[in-house]
Amino acid sequence: MKLQKLSRIALKKMVKEYIKTGKDCFDFDYFKNLFPTQSEDYITKALILLDDDGFVSVSPYDGIAYMTILQTDGIVKLQEDTFFKKSLNFCRSVFSLFK
Secondary structure, eight states: OOHHHHHHHHHHHHHHHHHHHOOOEEEHHHHHHHOTTSOHHHHHHHHHHHHHTTSEEEEEETTEEEEEEEOHHHHHHHHHHHHHHHHHHHHHHHHHHTO
């Protein structure tokens, strides 16, 4: 799996968990269970990519992303992406009526 796709899926799962339970702190085991076939190093790199974008805050320890905290920007980013995707699908369905 590509690094960007892994980070996008991780962000989506964190936001869903936050909306469902209010949890915004995720330990490394959470991600290891989400991506059992990926190496610890690869998962950590995906989370650091999200950290670089300001969507999460990663606390590294001993070479892994020991604790990851979901930031407000990550929630907003995912919600905006969902809104734009739904809007695009709506526009496509409206335009298909005129074909």
